[in-house]
Amino acid sequence: MQMFAEFPIGLLTALVILTFGTWTWRDATRRANSMVGAGQGRLHSLPGYHGWYGALWVVGPALSLLLIHDMTAQGSIRALLQTGLSPQILGLSPDRLDLFFADARKIAFGGIPSATTPELTAAAASLKSIAGGLNVAFSAGALLLAGLGFFLARSQLGRDFRARNAVEACVRAFMIVAAAIAILTTAGIVLSLLFETLKFFSNYSPIDFLFGTHWSPQIAIRADQVGQSGAFGAVPLFLGTFLIMLIAMVVAIPVGLGSAIYLSEYASVRVRAFVKPVLELLAGIPTVVFGFFALLTVAPIIRALGTAAGLDVSAQSALAAGLVMGIMIIPFISSLSDDVINSVPQALRDGSYAMGATKSETIGRVVIPAALPGIVGSVLLAVSKALGETMIVTMAAGQNANLSVNPLDMVTTVTVQIVTLLTGDQEYDSPKTHAAFALGFVLFIVTLILNIIALRVVQKYREKYD
């Protein structure tokens, strides 16, 4: 059995089943065709549907089984392995036990274990045979299911069998389930955030959370520090988030809007053909790259400039994070505003030009006011994006919850603290985890409100000119 532990038998089985499915499809189609040829009259469904019906029965249940196996394999292997271990190993602390299993896996599948003991080697060997056994068992089960499906489908094949309706019902059911996932996702977000937030508020007052000015989530070491379980006054976080968003907007709104106006009203086709891809490239760069840029290029530049000007600049200043976030948001604002400005009817511009207005007068007095709702909508969406942006601030803004509006200071944001609280080695059920969800809940509600308003405004605007 050991040999099947590393041998990708599951993958092989999946390939076999897929091939079998394809063959079934062709076979059932041919059979249905031959029924027509044999003069059994018109079939209810086209032969192809009989083919699909058979293939669905062969592939569907079997692949699902394999998928379930893949997702549960780790847990089942460990559970099975535990039954055969000595009580002395099972008595280890959970951390040590985890390490034991990890080492056993490494010995079994190649890797550098932290230690090599006879127990480990033995465990590795039995782990290998358990894994191999499970692989073989599930693969055999999948093949069996495929065979059963094949015979079931074949037994139903007949002149009056409504294969098309069956296949279409299957497809339709799949589509409805798919559409429901969007709602399920939202429900999942709301419920999980709400559930954990309520847990947090059962220990910590919402008033202190929303209006407290002291944030130090570390569990207290000295007795005279505020609270035994850390202080979760989130005002410094909100202020920091707001400050960085504000800096980002100060950069992104003029540059984004200015570029959009220039590109849609002034630029020649050639300039547009050059600038638009540049902005699209900027939009496609992952935020972690912007974070790196902020941390290693922009922050040192700002610090050097500030020092030269005799200012005391923190190594991780709000200004650096805000500036880079602004750069990130430029293409977002410019492409949304570009769409909005382009949808202002040409008739309005003509009317203004015919009155003798210059281009800038037309833009400033007619086009922008006409496009204003749409522009406001896109700015609101950009604000929501800035508030929820995580990587730039995690890398460049720092962890210190300073209650400061000085852009040269280090501040922290809601998203930074969520990351900090959830990436440590904490238990799932600690006040810090719950605090992260409370922050996430606030973030979700604020951005949701912004998004709803923005989408409404943009929608209304579109309807007006479409």
Added chain:
Amino acid sequence: MTDMSPASRTSLRELVASKIKKRHAAELRFRGFGVTMVVSAILACSLLLVSILSQSVPALTENRLHLTLDVTAEKADPVGQRDPIDIREQGNFYGLVQDALEARFPAAEADGTLDDLFDVATSLAAVPIGKTIAADPSVIGKKLDVTLPINDDLDLFIKGAFGRTLEIKGEGTLVSALKPDGDFALSGQGPVFAKAVEALRGDLGRAAGSLEQGLILKRQRLATGQAQVTALQAALNAATAKAVGVAGAEASLEQAANNVAGLESEIAADLATIKTYRAAALGQGGPLPLGDNKPSVFVETKTGTYKITTLSPTLATAKLLVRPKAGEIATDWKMVQIKTPQDGRAVNDATIAYGRHLKAQNAIQPAFNTTIFTNSDSNEPELSGLLSAFVGSLLTLAVTFCLAVPIGVATAVYLEEFAPKNWLTDFIEVNINNLAAVPSIVFGLLGFAVFLTFFNMPRSAPIVGGIVLALMSLPIIIIASRAALKAVPPSIREAALGVGASKMQATFHHVLPLAMPGIMTGSILAMAHALGETAPLLMIGMVAFIADVPTGLSDSATVLPVELFMWAGRPERAWEPRTAFAIILLLIFMILMNAVAIYLRRKFERRW
């Protein structure tokens, strides 16, 4: 406009004409503003790309140590059974490397610089040698040529990351004499060190200048600190009067006072340093004192290296770094100056001196950096690579693609072609639009709460990451697919229905194929977006040290953007160029994906 007479019209025209100049100036200003904004957007983009490209340059190549090992059985296979597992687990391969290095510099042990010599390569670098020997135990007892990456800091030094290394060729024959205190006195014929003294004086002058610059800021801080102390003193007095919070006020005052005292002593030390620098720069005070906090100056002969401690035009006192071959007559020697002082770098002078000799012997040679492609994560920058992260990204994206595209397209087809228009479908639509704008980190929280905590799925697993990214990409794919479906004219559907196709057949045989290019474009763009996504994956534990290549969907794994996030946060300098290099690889993948999407759009673009 009351008056329609020609005269009044003429005066009106004149009024308009008189203001036209100002209006055209305003027009120009506005246009200039637009141009400025476009240019700044492009500049920001280029600054980003240029800075990352230039930061990545040192990581494009790596310096490798080429050694011929004497594979002795006692080190390679202490068990003696020639069993591959024994060899891999018990062999001391770094020992073999150490032996080979020591063979090149036999005097190192006696001089006490053995550790500096061994610093040329780390012990982890020898692991692959073990694999080679284990795979073919017959080499034991023979010679084996190996290549291994050198220490990251020495690598950076050789690439010139610690400032330019200045070399001045020496004239005549160098004479070295051992002094009683163990140092050496170096001299030649006449003022052979004059050029170096000149250059160093300039450096010291500049160093004094920059210290003086820094003093301005420190004095400012001192003033603020002193004001703070005064204020805190007043606060303490007030607190004492009220007898409330005295302890806290005292603590704050003490802290502030300490701060001020620290600054004061720093300033005093700086002043003293400036004074000696200035004096030395002017040639006063005898020979130039050098040290670990000043640029390092070596005297390098063909086989040996000295580090100078004091320098005058005719005489230098020096410490021995690499012992020259006995009886060497130093006719071919040079002075080497390294701008960054030893205190300011992680690699010390002796290791650099050995590195330079190894390079001169062609034992260290640069090559294209392949380690980054073939290795997985490591604590040593020079041994780290992206393989595991790449495979992790691939697995995660495969899950995302397999989930998001079918579900997204099915949803889009359902909403666009089949769903009745009622409150429920309206709600789904609003829902999808809002989901598209939910911050990605919230999806991470969802993944943490639902998949890790509730369903108890493994941490750091590509399957969980893939599901979270799929949920995040779904709205993007749905919106793009619906737009593509909308663009198919109703006449196609009507024609299909008209010849007796079922609604399902009309959709899947006629509408969907026509919408497919648009759907694929949207899906690829969504995948490119998912490839670069980091924040939600941090939440579900994909930020982990992964040294092994993941082989399954539930193995621990990390992905490219998270890997480079971790690299960017590590302290050693060598991570910076490697991270930049990783960014470039990531961007290349994303640009490729985007290019495919654009190609598809261009190729299949259809106007109805």
Added chain:
Amino acid sequence: MTDKQNLTKVSAHGINVFYDTKQALFDVSLDIPDGSVTAFIGPSGCGKSTFLRCINRMNDTIEKCRVLGRLEVDGRDVNDRAIDPVVLRASVGMVFQKPNPFPKTIFENVAYGPRIHGISRDKTDLERIVEESLRKAGLWEEVKDRLQQPGTGLSGGQQQRLVIARAIAVNPEIILMDEPCSALDPIATAKIEELIDELRQNFCIIIVTHSMAQAARVSQRTAFFHMGRVVEVGPTEEIFTNPRDSRTQDYITGRFG
């Protein structure tokens, strides 16, 4: 007024217009007198709107459109480099096919021209100009109580009159109308036609129309355009009762177009 009618206000000599490589007007020469309404008629795409847009140089706003030839307003060539289209358009107003009030209040719509050109001395002056323009456009009585409401909230006919009021607020000499009634119902059309007849007193009006009946009703002179050329021009009565060219004959009797 009669003496004014005899003066030539607009005079075109050999106008050729190209859109990229396609020629839209061929060698058009035409004189238009002041103080009257001149109608341009002809089938779609015959170049009448293109010619109209040459008079206030609106063709400048279209990329790749070239205008060659000499077109004089009050004896000065508008295509001359020295002529600023901004100044030109202050004296040549234009009304478009679809009413295009700005998304602003009724007051601000009319005040737009005076504001951009800076021709009102103060607020009361501006209010006076707005009121008089609206009166001239026959809209004052209908909107005087809701000047601060958006102009887009008016009915189609009212919007078109608002646009006319907007055009006359800067006291132009010529008003160009590009099928001003084609988007309106018959009652609103009648009102506009009535207004055009009144405005003739003070402005030189050039109207492009699809409706021959309208041309007959409002204009004193008519020019018939066909395939980018002026086929025939003369007093309206003559064109409609006794056309010289057979193509004009065919068009007005409804054989084509």
